Amino acid sequence: MDAPRRIIHIDMDAFYASVEQRDDPSLRGRPLAVGGSPQSRGVVAAASYEARVFGVRSAMPMSQAVRLCPDLAIVRPDFARYRAASQQVMAILRSCTPLVEPLSLDEAYLDVTDNLWSEPLATTVAKQLKARIREKLQLTASAGVAPNKFLAKIASGWRKPDGLTVIAPERVERFLRQLPVEALWGVGPVTAKKLRAIGIERLVDVRSADAALLHRTVGSLAEWLKRLSVGDDPRRVQPDRPWKSISGETTYAEDLEDAQEIRSEIERLAQRVAASLEKKKLSARTVTIKVRYADFSTVTRSYTGTAPTRADGEIAAQAVALLERTEAGRRPVRLLGVGAHGLVSDEELPPAPESLPFGP
């Protein structure tokens, strides 16, 4: 067996909200939500810890957040600033090891088993990283230190904000015993409910579950859950993790009912995705669209063409054609999204004829 690895998961605390509070002293100490306005049906992208006391959570409709916390300060997101702060954070992490795998703007895994600082104790590395982030950016991060990604991620969320949780290899078992089934990587509310229905409440219950029953309940996830339940996660930290997909979506202030308008919105989103592909020099094998109707029911449709593409006209045409397979227009629509998947770089592209430039 391999020697135990030392993995750190760094999670910035209420990242967008913290950046806002740092840059605007009048917002400090106040409940704050970053997101769209409650009138235009925006959602909370991030909530400060002061706001979380009131029950405000990210992804919650802003109107609900305001009901929970009438004094809530609301700021529109400024992603350029968050991205800049994120780049500074990642630079600090990379000063320790090139094995940094960003998961989003505010989260990353590091493998510090061998690090540039020659620091043998991962706990010391984590403390150092947190200190440097605080010093350089005036922001706090929570860190989890563990022998693998799965445990490191749970650990970083264990004490927040500004937390540091270490799960040494010999304490893994004790740690796992206290976890609910939701802690398993890949188990969301829906899967959790299914697992509870077959009597699995705690993570460790997965170990003793009947393999066939587990497989019937969660399908191909079963084997993976069994593995995680004994604290085994072999996934490596992958620096420069390749883009898996690129997508864009918009929630509309008012439901869209006009088929023509829905169509042009899908075209606009598709063009944005195509522009993003162009910038990254990637092409998509598969184009997907997402339609959320006014009653919140959501459908996705996908199409895989003969050859990968990033031509905006083609992606837009595929996305619009997928729209025909939904009820958009006949039913009012609240959210639209377009995604590009199965991304390949120019070097990986199979030979293929170019597309005729019909334009958008």
Place this chain on the structure above:
Amino acid sequence: MELVKAKRDDLLAPLAAVSGIIERRHTLPILSNVLIERSDGCLSFLATDIEIQISARSSLDASGAAHAVTVGARKLLDILRALPEGAEVSLNLQDKRLLLKAGRSRFSLQTLPAEDFPRLAKPAGEIARFALPQRALRRLLGLVQYAMAQQDIRYYLNGLLMVVEDRQLKLVATDGHRLAYATMQLDAELPRQEVIIPRKTVLELSKLLAESDEEVRVEVSSTQAGFQFGTVELVSKLVDGKFPDYTRVIPKEHKNRLQIDREALRQALQRAAILSNEKFRGIRWVLTDNNLKIVSSNAEQEEANEELEVQYSGDGLDIGFNVTYLLDVLNNVSGSVVEASFADAASSTLICVPGEKEFKYVVMPMRI
């Protein structure tokens, strides 16, 4: 009751003409049937797949009261085909069964009521009507139909754009990577129409049109297209969608022009295609003064090299193509010489036949 008595071939021809569109699998059992109708001393056959409807009159004399019935088309066709040529055949109705007699052969087929047979509605709105020789329409279709897409998600590409404007009939087909355009003069001043004819209709029509100077009468409305020729009448629904703006992608003539013997090029490409990658079908054209080199290679690193003497004095060029796209056009145009013109290796190539302004083919290059 006797429906008709006729020579086997007089029944077979119209039945075969209408049966081509019948799908093997469908939800409505009656759609695998053919409607046989006797009225006004005439016997006719009619088949439909809901999108297309074809009827064909038989030339034989069928007097008697008007009557109609439907019967399994495939079986009737197979029976008639299997009977000896020139056999005398009679069709009789007896207790909801169709009795087919020929010599000492007897067949009893089940029927479904004619009233249940679906028919396409009459066209609505303004109609553009024109006529042209069957040969001419057949030729025009042949010039473009191979460029239609097949089962593309952009469903409007799985068909043929038909535009009537400026006393012209224009046909356009594209699969998004290449486009074929053909046009011809019409005699009459007509209301402008722009419709997309489904792929299946186009293929069926090409098959049925004869190489003759007899007329085909065309009716185009915003909901249907109808074609009447000989004893056949074909009516088709249209593809509802917006065809891409073809005028944007047909270039004016490029400065780098190549003239080449069509047959020589076609044969060279066919040979080179053998060693092109089976899946991607890429080949390269390397152009220098009066010389065209065609190069292909496959995954096993096998290589083909063809060199052709051509008329070319443009820029040196190295451009990749899907060889199928080139063979398609060369197989379908007439004329001993073709002209290809290029802007550069990244832009579209225009292929025409010198002296024939009515045809244009645009093909995009291929990254190899």
